[in-house]
Amino acid sequence: MDQRAFARTLRQTMTDAEQMLWRHLRAHRFDGRKFRRQQPIGPYVVDFVHFGARLIIEADGSQHCDSSQDATRDAWLKQQGFRVLRFWNHDILQSPESVREAIWNALQEAPLSPDPSPARGEGRQAESDSSPKIGSGK
Template structure:
């Protein structure tokens, strides 16, 4: 295993042990197949990046963002790379998770079940 991959795995492990409040709240709704029996993993290294949440069966990555991500060129480049690997990336705001977890989960479920959905509101 490469030194970069070991470093990335260690960083992902650190991130799992110190989640943001929004990540912790969403993880409570996604873990142990709680969302319609879909298997999610958190802080997963994929292609040089760490995805916040991944459902491999739906090829869906869910990213929780704070305001620093509002117009991020880096995020667009990252998303394009992940999409080239066959994943769809759904970006949600931390505030949405904190304000309305049920709607956030309904959005994630819709995207996981319908691969034709595109995110056009961010």
């Protein structure tokens, strides 16, 4: 399964903690900031990311206890310029205000870079529409 298909599957099977956090992050609800969920970045799929602030948020369950894989993954993401915040699912569910405050503080500390999303009409579809077609004379 490729990364995009895997990310799509993860979006459809989010944990309760991920769903709760997504309700606060989605649709520019968090101070007008755009977050993406279950986003492929290199060889990994991250739970939530704000590309402009280079901030990744991970919701961790018990499978992440003492995980050397998480350390390797975090090191790679940091090399790419991202800051990684990890929260236990229990903390997200039991202390959502504290989690939101930590995310807010991280966003305030992060220098904003331009959103890498293409402007409307300038994405992949627009590129394919304007590319020459075989036999079209263009």
